[in-house]
Amino acid sequence: MTKSPSVVDRPAGMSPGLTLLFAVAGGAAVGNLYWAQPLLGNIAAALGVPPATAGLLVTLTQVGYALGVFLVVPLGDTLNRKRIIPAIMVLCSVSLAGSAVAPTFAVLLLALALVGVTTVAGQLLTPLAGDLASDEQRGRVVGTVVSGLLTGILVSRTVSGIVAELFGWRMVYFAASAVMLLLALVLARALPDLAPRDHVPYGRLLHSVLAAVARHRPVRIILVLGAALMCVFTAFWTGLTFLLAAAPFSFTASQIGLVGLVGVFGAVAAQRTGGVYDRGWAVPAIGVGLAISMVSLAVSGLGATSIIAVLTAVALLSIGIQSAQVLLQTKMLSIDPAARSRLNTALVVGNFIGGAVGSTLAGVFWQVGRWAAIMSGAAMIVALALAVWFVNRKGALAGGTNNLDG
Numbered sequence: 001m002t003k004s005p006s007v008v009d010r011p012a013g014m015s016p017g018l019t020l021l022f023a024v025a026g027g028a029a030v031g032n033l034y035w036a037q038p039l040l041g042n043i044a045a046a047l048g049v050p051p052a053t054a055g056l057l058v059t060l061t062q063v064g065y066a067l068g069v070f071l072v073v074p075l076g077d078t079l080n081r082k083r084i085i086p087a088i089m090v091l092c093s094v095s096l097a098g099s100a101v102a103p104t105f106a107v108l109l110l111a112l113a114l115v116g117v118t119t120v121a122g123q124l125l126t127p128l129a130g131d132l133a134s135d136e137q138r139g140r141v142v143g144t145v146v147s148g149l150l151t152g153i154l155v156s157r158t159v160s161g162i163v164a165e166l167f168g169w170r171m172v173y174f175a176a177s178a179v180m181l182l183l184a185l186v187l188a189r190a191l192p193d194l195a196p197r198d199h200v201p202y203g204r205l206l207h208s209v210l211a212a213v214a215r216h217r218p219v220r221i222i223l224v225l226g227a228a229l230m231c232v233f234t235a236f237w238t239g240l241t242f243l244l245a246a247a248p249f250s251f252t253a254s255q256i257g258l259v260g261l262v263g264v265f266g267a268v269a270a271q272r273t274g275g276v277y278d279r280g281w282a283v284p285a286i287g288v289g290l291a292i293s294m295v296s297l298a299v300s301g302l303g304a305t306s307i308i309a310v311l312t313a314v315a316l317l318s319i320g321i322q323s324a325q326v327l328l329q330t331k332m333l334s335i336d337p338a339a340r341s342r343l344n345t346a347l348v349v350g351n352f353i354g355g356a357v358g359s360t361l362a363g364v365f366w367q368v369g370r371w372a373a374i375m376s377g378a379a380m381i382v383a384l385a386l387a388v389w390f391v392n393r394k395g396a397l398a399g400g401t402n403n404l405d406g
Helices: 016-031 037-047 056-077 081-100 105-118 121-132 138-167 169-190 202-215 217-245 253-278 282-302 307-332 337-392
Strands: none
Touching: 016 081, 016 121, 016 138, 016 169, 037 056, 037 105, 037 138, 037 169, 056 081, 056 105, 056 121, 056 202, 056 337, 081 105, 081 121, 081 169, 121 138, 121 337, 138 169, 138 253, 138 307, 202 217, 202 337, 217 253, 217 282, 217 307, 217 337, 253 282, 253 307, 282 307, 282 337, 307 337
16 A cells, blocks of 8 residues: 655654754643642632642642553553644543633533643654654654653743742633644644554553563663652652741742753753663763752752752752753663653653652651751652663663664
């Protein structure tokens, strides 16, 4: 059968423009998970619920995201992504608009849960970028796309606070809805068609996510390292909110959000890290990222009363963890080209579990010993990750230059 000329059989490479579009769209999508965090007080007052109850908005959005990653992202290995990605973004736009007009807290909870389920475009675009990129540019392209996702996480809280202060919290969701709809239209035109793949029944497709984890030992190692890094990352940022809100800093919510912008250093480093992968230096660079993360925890723990020390630690931790995460994700997407979406699903769900554990541990450790306890616990987790990396650096993680099959 003759295929349409628009159908891509083999990757000719990703243009800089398309790579940038993927990064922007992915960042905008993942940013939808974090709009509510600085708005909880505003929303609680507007809808007449206690602030503690308003925290459920963040929880349900994250739960919806985990479900969406597991239930939707694997479809990228069987369905036409030129259609499914814009379609899921349109559904996300509708969910965001529903959040903007929600008349009650219960309706807002439901709408934000649907936002979580449908804001998975970034996790569909990342493996697609791996498919479209040539072998020589795959690390650089995936690094750029992932850095876009990381930037979306970092700036969404700050943007949300500024927009809400000027125009009200509902405008945040109206604006996000419009952005997602616009990006859906742009991607519908910009995405190339890919050669059709064999149909896999949906139940077997979901089961194959677990089968891929069981089949490839390097996948399991990457999952452990990724979950550990995300656990530390989330524990640090959750604890940082407690630290900066207390004396001697006593920062406001908007000031705490601005501190997060220092993490952009990590997003820039993550973009550059893709070139390290392309040169075959991924395994040692992961170790360097873990070491930098350990140094950042020491700096922050010892300088807990100095804003300069805290900002330095934020920059170092972002560089260390985000660079290592890009390398781990790029390696994961190199294991089985036919199952990139499913492997990405496993990685993101594993990271989500690690992040949930990290935020829980931060609360527990803060009650036990405040910031020093959080930093000590995080350092222990990084030490364990370094041990896992050290044991496997010449074995499963090496596997030739960048080949992880084994």
